[in-house]
Amino acid sequence: MLPWSAELAGRIESGVVDSALLRGNRLGDPHERPIHVYLPPGYDDSDRRYPVVYTIQGYTGHVRMWFNRMPFRRPFPELADEVFANGTPPAIVVYVDAWTGVGGSQFLDSPATGRYHSYLCDEVVPWVDARYRTVADREHRAVAGKSSGGYGAMVTPMLRPDVFGSLATHAGDALFEVSYQPDFPRVARLLRDEYGGSYDAFLADWRGRLHGTRESDSDLIEMYGYAAAYSGNEDGSVDLPFDDTGALVPDVWARWLALDPALMADRPEYRDAVRSLDSIWIDAGTRDEYHLDFGAVAYRRALDRAGVADEKVHFELFDARHGAIEYRYPLSLAWLCERFPTRG
Structure with a gap:
């Protein structure tokens, strides 16, 4: 296996989305965002129109990281190209950037981070x-991602069933009481012992040095990033779902649970949306x-209850940890x- 880029059967074009919705966001993050669009083999040889799969990244991911190479492994854009080179019905694959200054957006609209849900649905898709020969309807659009990207893949079609008709979620964030809540006391202790219980003190310190030079950096910024997405306030402040003892703050925790896909899929206001999904x-x-894995089971059961x-x-648990599961992405892409649907 070559340690450098392989020749693709299709090709990738790069562009920039000038987002009006991200302009002036609270974090001061760029409103011009890179985008990469994969065009399958044969795209240039006909006037055919294609379905589109939008690929979104996990927490701390940005769009160029899709092209990172690990030893003895290939990055997803090459694996995706192989899917189509081997005869899978062709599609356009779009690599979307939703990086923020706190590491991610959860692909939600939040006053503390920016309007990343609307940016995806109302700016990136149009x-x-x-610019490309797409089949521009929900039945021919899917959204796919892993971890926080898997979270975005689950919630986006529930919030905007008019835009996306299919999804793939790999180890997506769900069942928050199992996946997030157990970390609250540990993060509260880190915050107490290192920053006097103050996220403002942490952020002031963290922004003034290289990330990762303190062992607690990743845990503290990740929790803050989730809170900024799920419980950000109109003035840009962020409410934590736990207090200084790590115990739940009920009203803030309720805001988080309102955005848990395993619970959303059970709620009447989203039932028609999940039933309308094709795949x-x-x-x-x-x-x-x-x-x-428990989040995946809970989400699957919620879909069952929704009818x-x-x-x-397609539901599957496989033998792996959370990381290094890029080999799963081409399986869902092909599926x-x-x-x-085939156009008549």
Whole structure:
């Protein structure tokens, strides 16, 4: 296996989305965002229109990280290209950037981070449709991701069923009481012992030095990033779902639970949206450190209770941890592409 880039059967174009919705966001993050669009083999040889799979990243991910190479492994853009080179019905694959200054957005609209949900649905999708030969309807659009990207893949079609008709979630954030809540006392202790219980003190210190030079950096910024997405306030402040003892703050925790996909899929206001989905891929590793295999099970059961037909769903638990599961992404990509409706 070559340690450098392989030649693709299709090709990737790069562009910039100038987002009006992200302009002036609270974190001061760029409103011009890179985007990469994969065009499958044969795209230039006909006037055919194609379905589109939007690929979104996990927490701390940014769009260029899709091209990172690990020893003896290939990055997803090459694995995706191989899917189509081997005869899977072709599709356009879009690599979306939703990086923020706190490491991620959860692909939600939050006054503390920015309007990343609306940016994806109302700016990125029209940008792609305007420039490429897409089949511009929900039945021919899917959203896929891992971890926080898997979270975005679950919630985006519930919030905007008019835009996306299919999804794939790999170890997506769900069942918050199992995946997030156990970390609250540990993070509260880190915050107390290192920063006097103050996130303002942590952020002031963290922003003035290189990330990772203190052992607690990743745990503290990740929890803050989730809180900024789930419980950010109109003035840009962020409420934590736990107090200085690590115990739940009920009203803030309720805001988090309102955005838990395993609970959302059970609620009447989202039931029609989940039933309308054409294809849903769910998987997770049985040794996932964040217990997102249990989140996957909970989300699958919620779909059952909502009345989603079994034939629409692929559910699988496999032997793995949370990281290094990029080999799963081409499996869901092929499955989604084989299930897009054929245009008559």
